[in-house]
Amino acid sequence: MPIIVNVDVMLARRKMSSGELAEKIGISAANLSILKTGKAKAVRFTTLSALCKALDCQPGDLLEYQPGEETPSEP
Numbered sequence: 110m111p112i113i114v115n116v117d118v119m120l121a122r123r124k125m126s127s128g129e130l131a132e133k134i135g136i137s138a139a140n141l142s143i144l145k146t147g148k149a150k151a152v153r154f155t156t157l158s159a160l161c162k163a164l165d166c167q168p169g170d171l172l173e174y175q176p177g178e179e180t181p182s183e184p
Contacts (some may be wrong), residue, residue, distance in 0.1 A: 130164070
């Protein structure tokens, strides 16, 4: 997928653990892991906003577009 998720980069910059971030934004560690690995199909604006607030960053710090092969849509 051409969208790259850089949550782990921001976690390292903020010296914060995944568990701490999940607790701060109110999602499970498993759901945060799905998001971090780029396996999430969507992200809610409320979650993106909570991530930005907790990590003191902008959406563009977390998400990056890199053109490349798209995976076919599921039916």
